[in-house]
Amino acid sequence: MKAPIALGIAIGVSQVQAALDAEALTQQYFGNDAPWYIDRIPLFESSDADITKVYYYRWSIFRAHQRDLGANGFISTEFLNNVGWQTNPWASLNDATGFHLLEGRWCRDRRFKEDYATFMYSSNSNTRQYSESMATSIWQGYLVDGVASDATSRLISMQSVYNAWDDSYDKSKSLYWVEPLRDATEYTISSIDATGGADGFTGGNSFRPSINSYQYANAKAIANLAALKGGMQSTVDSFNSKASSIRSNVQKSLWNSTFVHFIDRFQVNNSYVRYWDPIRGRELVGYVPWTHDLPDDTAAYAQAWKHVLNSNELAGPHGLRTVEPSYQYFMRQYRYEGSNLECQWNGPVWPYQTTQVLTGLANFLDHYPTGTTTGVIGTADYTRLLKQYAQLHYNPKRGGVLDLQEDYHPDTGAPIVGLKRSPHYFHSGFVDVVLSGFVGIRASANDVLVVNPLASTSSITYFRADRVLYHGHDIAVQWDATGSRYGQKGLQVEVDGKVVASSPNLASLNVTVSRVSPPAITRPIAKSIQLQATTAYPKGSVSVSGADTNAVHSAIDGRIFFYPETDVANGWDTPTGNGNELWFQIDFGASTAVSRAEIAFFANADQGFDAPDKYRVQVNTGSWVDVSSEKYAAAVANGITAVSWNSATVNQIRILFTPKSGKKVRLVEFKVY
Ligand SMILES: *[C@@H]1O[C@H](CO)[C@@H](O)[C@H](O)[C@H]1NC(C)=O
Ligand SMILES: *[C@@H]1O[C@H](CO)[C@@H](O)[C@H](O)[C@H]1NC(C)=O
Ligand SMILES: *[C@@H]1O[C@H](CO)[C@@H](O)[C@H](O)[C@H]1NC(C)=O
Numbered sequence: 001m002k003a004p005i006a007l008g009i010a011i012g013v014s015q016v017q018a019a020l021d022a023e024a025l026t027q028q029y030f031g032n033d034a035p036w037y038i039d040r041i042p043l044f045e046s047s048d049a050d051i052t053k054v055y056y057y058r059w060s061i062f063r064a065h066q067r068d069l070g071a072n073g074f075i076s077t078e079f080l081n082n083v084g085w086q087t088n089p090w091a092s093l094n095d096a097t098g099f100h101l102l103e104g105r106w107c108r109d110r111r112f113k114e115d116y117a118t119f120m121y122s123s124n125s126n127t128r129q130y131s132e133s134m135a136t137s138i139w140q141g142y143l144v145d146g147v148a149s150d151a152t153s154r155l156i157s158m159q160s161v162y163n164a165w166d167d168s169y170d171k172s173k174s175l176y177w178v179e180p181l182r183d184a185t186e187y188t189i190s191s192i193d194a195t196g197g198a199d200g201f202t203g204g205n206s207f208r209p210s211i212n213s214y215q216y217a218n219a220k221a222i223a224n225l226a227a228l229k230g231g232m233q234s235t236v237d238s239f240n241s242k243a244s245s246i247r248s249n250v251q252k253s254l255w256n257s258t259f260v261h262f263i264d265r266f267q268v269n270n271s272y273v274r275y276w277d278p279i280r281g282r283e284l285v286g287y288v289p290w291t292h293d294l295p296d297d298t299a300a301y302a303q304a305w306k307h308v309l310n311s312n313e314l315a316g317p318h319g320l321r322t323v324e325p326s327y328q329y330f331m332r333q334y335r336y337e338g339s340n341l342e343c344q345w346n347g348p349v350w351p352y353q354t355t356q357v358l359t360g361l362a363n364f365l366d367h368y369p370t371g372t373t374t375g376v377i378g379t380a381d382y383t384r385l386l387k388q389y390a391q392l393h394y395n396p397k398r399g400g401v402l403d404l405q406e407d408y409h410p411d412t413g414a415p416i417v418g419l420k421r422s423p424h425y426f427h428s429g430f431v432d433v434v435l436s437g438f439v440g441i442r443a444s445a446n447d448v449l450v451v452n453p454l455a456s457t458s459s460i461t462y463f464r465a466d467r468v469l470y471h472g473h474d475i476a477v478q479w480d481a482t483g484s485r486y487g488q489k490g491l492q493v494e495v496d497g498k499v500v501a502s503s504p505n506l507a508s509l510n511v512t513v514s515r516v517s518p519p520a521i522t523r524p525i526a527k528s529i530q531l532q533a534t535t536a537y538p539k540g541s542v543s544v545s546g547a548d549t550n551a552v553h554s555a556i557d558g559r560i561f562f563y564p565e566t567d568v569a570n571g572w573d574t575p576t577g578n579g580n581e582l583w584f585q586i587d588f589g590a591s592t593a594v595s596r597a598e599i600a601f602f603a604n605a606d607q608g609f610d611a612p613d614k615y616r617v618q619v620n621t622g623s624w625v626d627v628s629s630e631k632y633a634a635a636v637a638n639g640i641t642a643v644s645w646n647s648a649t650v651n652q653i654r655i656l657f658t659p660k661s662g663k664k665v666r667l668v669e670f671k672v673y
Helices: 022-038 049-064 097-104 111-120 134-145 148-152 155-168 189-193 209-229 233-253 284-291 299-308 351-367 369-373 379-392 431-438 549-554
Strands: 043-046 066-068 074-076 448-451 462-470 473-480 490-495 498-503 509-512 539-542 582-602 614-620 624-626 639-658 666-672
Touching: 022 043, 022 049, 022 639, 043 049, 043 431, 049 066, 049 097, 049 379, 049 431, 074 097, 074 111, 097 111, 097 134, 097 431, 111 134, 134 148, 134 155, 134 209, 134 462, 148 209, 155 209, 155 233, 209 233, 209 284, 284 299, 284 351, 299 351, 299 369, 351 369, 351 379, 351 431, 379 431, 431 462, 448 490, 490 509, 498 509, 539 549, 582 614, 639 666
Parallel strands: none
Antiparallel strands: 043 462, 066 074, 448 509, 462 473, 473 490, 490 498, 539 582, 582 639, 582 666, 614 624, 614 639
């Protein structure tokens, strides 16, 4: 697909940048892996280099965390490495799913979010492991793609997952409670104080703004989807009524007018803390109600936003603190893995909650008119906080490369945890924040698209997002303060290459977009995937004796990424090349029709890896023979090498290749169809 035609080229203006060049940008940011991205991602640029670069880096995170489960489709993972608490054999974790689905709603290839939603609502996943906002994320995905049938098909499971939280519902208060660990936020004020300051990894059950906002939003999503489906009026009514009850009780009971903030109340009752007492400090989680549009639009609630601007409160020098410095146990380190620091939520900056705050702030600035007239916070703050968040993605402990990790020291912006599992961690959003907030594409269920950019004119001179697939159309949004970037001054919205609305200022624009079906999803199923290093089929083996079993397995584990960090090395490494041909074989254990493969090789000059000199594919038809009518693409590294041949039905297939002299080959994945 080509980039949309260039627009608005003004005569007499030099240095005009036309519509974004998809080939050049995907090549620039993804190198040999550009073909994966070119038809899948919306393009974006802005006058802020950090926000622009991190936007593309975040698509690399999205791509890297797509795990192919074969017949079970794709899921998104939270960690690149296996961790002890994931749901096996898939490596799924439902705490991050809401973020994954919201990033995925902007992927032009809907397969990823749809496969993932199907999987997460199936009996294969653990939907009760953590608090979650899956139903609302699916609803918000529908707002972008406009495909009702996919979203409404999950209504039955959404309701059962929702209702399972009855076990955490306190009828006397009409609110949900949660253990902070199960909120994926261990060591909060409630969990630490419930131990008298001794620990706080587990325990500390409390009525939190998080779980109640998630259940509020999930209830609204279920009601909206049931209304969309039709013939389900009692479901619509019952879930709307649950939502409105949560909404009024969060405002009645979790708003603390002394702190001017939404805060937890204890559910636990022990010798340190009393049931229903409010906790004794502000936490960043107090903004999650706005992430889900829960609070009423009042001048009083709006005052909560001043805490993210106050350097004595939640505004750390390098990011938003999760707890304020005035808390007695702020930043006290409790938990270690060996001598390495472990995750805590008593002050560190977390991309996870920073994303929620930026989404909440975008909601506030977009559609809380009473609140915004107080002037407590504005787009200049929004843009500054987004840029600050973008800057966290550069890891000072790894020479400033793009490498997002778990949590950060608010004073330095350096990652705290830094374990083997930490590089390129995916438990947050950025693409969604940029497109729905900074660019302001406010997805909706009706045929009026509101574009309300929150980019601040005080710091942003231009931006353009294009190839955004919205209700089946290609949308572009462009801002140029002077006209020197795109040859057209002001804000404009394009639908399918035509300018349909414009404004001289960064204002909110309404555009009528009638719905058409987006391209159908294609779902090729890989036959080579083996999720765990077992002796089950399909089974990998190699020509080299004594090879590491886990490394051999990782070449058929459904994970493809090319990051250079050795902590997340992914694939089977050959010995250094000496001219000999080596092989990697897959035994399917049954006759299997195969006709093509996607081969992923890694390269890194410092580590001595390169693509092989040459390669070929053989099948075992009683003896090993080269595949016939073969089409071999030239071997590329850090991208996909595609091969196809005349279909053969065989039990075994192998790839043979010769590493370049003095170089190793890392076979990241040998994916066979
Ligand atoms: C909390 O514990 C105290 C002391 O044991 C007890 O008096 C009180 O009734 C308990 N409250 C609740 C709600 O269980
Ligand atoms: C807010 O919470 C604190 C406890 O942390 C409590 O002392 C105060 O009374 C609460 N304010 C209101 C208005 O309930
Ligand atoms: C724009 O559309 C939104 C949502 O449909 C609506 O609430 C708003 O009134 C519209 N604004 C204008 C100026 O038409």
